[in-house]
Amino acid sequence: MARKLGAASTRGAEKERSIITPTSFAESLRQYRHAARLTLEQLAEASGVSARTLSDMERGRSTGPQHRTVTALAQALSLGEDDRKQFIDLARDGRLRDHWTRPTGLCELPRSVDDFTGRATELAWTDDFVRAGDAPGAAGVALITGAAGLGKTTFAVRAAHVLRPSFPDGVLFVDLFGMSPRPLTVDDALMHLLRALGTADRLMPHDLLERASLYRSLLRQRRVLVVLDNAGSEEQIRPILPGGGPSRALVTSRRLLAGLEGVHRLSLGPLPPVEAAELLTGIVAKRGSSDGGAAISELAQFCSGLPLALRIVGNRLVSRPAWPAAEFADRLADKERRLDQLRAGDLKVATAFGMSYEQLAVLARRVFRRLSLVPGRDFDADLADLSSPEEAGHWLRVNVDNWLGALRTAASGGRHSAVLDCAESMYWFSDRWMHAPHWHEVFTLGAEAAAALGDPARQATQLNSLAWVHLVPRDDPETTLRYTAQAMDLATRSGATAQIAWAHHNTGGALRRLGRLDEATASETQAAEMFKANGDIDAYCQCLGALGTCLRDAGHYAEALEQYLDLWALLNDDRSGMTPSIAAFTRPIALARVGECLGLLGHRTEAIIKLTEAISLMEQAQLPVPQARSLETLAALLADEGRTGESRQAYARAAEVFEAIGDTEAAGRCRDLATAPH
Incomplete structure (x- = not known):
């Protein structure tokens, strides 16, 4: 028995020596695994290390695995304290050899620039x-x-x-x-x-x-x-x-x-203006000359927060210490030459953009080139997905710099047909954004284009639009009458009966503003008859509303109310033939007129209800001009009813809307009434 134990002890010592002898981690792992009678798959399951990774270790492909991997293997192999220590040491030595024998210069990280700024x-x-x-x-x-x-x-x-x-x-x-x-x-x-x-x-x-x-x-x-x-x-x-x-x-x-x-x-986006100026200041500080802060800020602004452009500008200034920064800013001010100036040695903004451009398909390149003609600072892709007048109106408001700039470019290039088409297409939108300052220019360019094309009927259309501009947004009835006279003459000579009717309608509005109510009523009546005969129910309804306003201004409140109620019934009649969008646009205005007449007749409670509903509809339809006027009327009625708090709120809201449309006089008046003692 003793002899058997001794033999077993000897075999154990020989086994231990055979495992300790190896000088590489790969050899050690292989022998410990064999001694434990484990396959690669069994050791993988016990340790949580994949069989593929274990195979790479034993073949010497991975000579220095991570410490947690080695300790997991030692535990799975049930190594004693000494064996465990040597096993871990061999792995550590392998990691050190990997570190010092790894080929240098392969996939090395580039240096970081010293003047890195922001981010x-x-x-x-x-x-x-x-x-x-x-x-x-x-x-x-x-x-x-x-x-x-x-x-x-x-x-x-x-x-x-x-x-x-x-x-x-x-x-x-x-x-x-x-x-x-x-x-x-x-x-x-x-x-x-x-x-x-x-x-x-x-x-x-x-x-x-x-x-x-x-x-x-x-x-x-x-x-x-x-x-x-x-x-x-x-x-x-x-x-x-x-x-x-x-x-x-x-x-x-x-x-x-x-x-x-x-x-x-x-x-990643552009650098904010402060960080852009800071980066440029840090670069040019190397040239040892002082540059005015204003010039540096201007240069940074021209670079639009683009680090590559800022780097190029800074490098060019550093390479020419005697070159004033202000002079370089003057060069960059020329938008047509700016891209050519943004180059320094092998650094070129144009090259960076060119690489992206070359990746585009032929059709995409054509679109990109055409986008360069867009005159505004920005553009978006929403124009390709407009499904309603509301979406189109939103796009036109947001991108006014682009379409108006395009119109100006076309006019200066003598593209009269395109200019006239654009001006005519803006007619519907001008009613929805009547306080915008662009309409006089749009319709003037349209009238000039029609004259250049020798088309008096379409010229009369543009002159009637100019008459509207001076009647509604600008409140200048005398100028309105001059435009309607020109429109009437051209429309009569060319037989454009629709434009004759519009000239009568605009004339009626101007005469009413001047207090010439009998003449205004006659003009509006003639316009209404012509529109009705032509089957233009949309324009006919506008004339009915205008006639109601003439009656109201003349003090015939009951007759005016009756006229507005007839109009209201027509607007809500699905069989009337009105264009739904025109009816939706006109409905809140007609409802507000009903409320005004009720108030003038002493029915203040009913008037307040109608005006409140009309104002809500106007806000939804984005009609700020009539909304502001209706708010002021509502505020006065609330004050007469002793509802002081609500009146103040209505006056304050009216002041905000008047301010938004640029009517500072009305805004000040309503603001004073909102804070005045009652």
């Missing part, structure tokens, strides 16, 4: 991304997107330098050349990264899937930050993203790469 919020975002990435199941990829020249690469490099202490196993950088005619292939990108991670060429898999698998397994064992700059597509970067573990990736791209799932996204 504090965005840098904090990348720090949060790294910290959040430690949570189970969190995405290990941050995607930084933005247009050309916004400094995505500079920002990503800066962030990587700041984050370097959090990645003890290294920071790697690869330019994918996504916007160039020949982007870096996935095969080549993986080869560069694997070499940087210490994989010898003789061990480099030839198959793409195997190469990507090896890359992910190496990242899973280490804490590495990979910066993938200038990605061109989802397909280009999917195989080179970390597949889990402690490693992280920062990806930059001009494209949104919307197909990437489960990534953190950061959209």
